[in-house]
Amino acid sequence: MLIINTSKITRFVAGICSFIFLCILSFQAYTSGLSTTLTREMGGLLIFLLLAVLILLHLGDIGDLSFHAMIRTSDKVQLVIASIVFVGMSLLFGQTWYDAILSILAAMVVILGVLKRGISSKGFNMAYGFNVIKLGGYWDKLKEVEVSLQEDVKVLIIKGRYWPFYKEIHHYEKKDYDKVITLLFEHLPREKVNIK
DSSP, X not given: XXXXXXXXXXXXXXXXXXXXXXXXXXXXXHHHOTTSOOOHHHHHHHHHHHHHHHHHHHHHHHHTEEEEOOOOHHHHHXXXXXXXXXXHHHHHHOOSHHHHHHHHHHHHHHHHHHHTOEEESSEEEOXXXXXXXTOSEEGGGEEEEEEEESSSEEEEEEEOTTOTTXXXXXXXXXXXXXHHHHHHHHHSOGXXXXXX
16 A cells, blocks of 8 residues: 655655746846846746745645644634735735735745644644744754643743744643643653643
8 A cells, every 4th residue: 555645745846846936036037137127927926936835835744743733713813814914915906816816825825834833743833934944843943842731731832043032832732731741751851841
């Protein structure tokens, strides 16, 4: 039986899109010189490829999750506002159907960024970092993790090394408390895990 790892496939496709993105950008710079501005169509294509890469990277991170973080009401409100802003911008300033597609893709990037939060075997999936390029919350990049049990399991992740003051809060269901604690102690030294 053939088992397909979808996160590896999406990351591979994202790499191909990134390569195409760089080829188009290099070709444009080579043929017209560096001082010439991009045409509207070429700029739209580059933005489309960039958004496609971001979406594929988010989908790859979602595929790696062991535990999904809860999506709270404040997260839902932020997602709705961000989606309205992107779609509103395309309605107000867009000139073609292509602008509408770009705004929908931009909204998808924001939505998937929130949906990908959680714990994977590599560490924490942060909303605004990509694990494939080591900007996420890898176990070895974490400075400290604070866990508190209230109406849900609140996990405060503090990254070190590159962003010393970067913090992100994840919420998990109460029933997953023991599993979350076990994963933390399995991958992090005890002095980095602070249970309140």
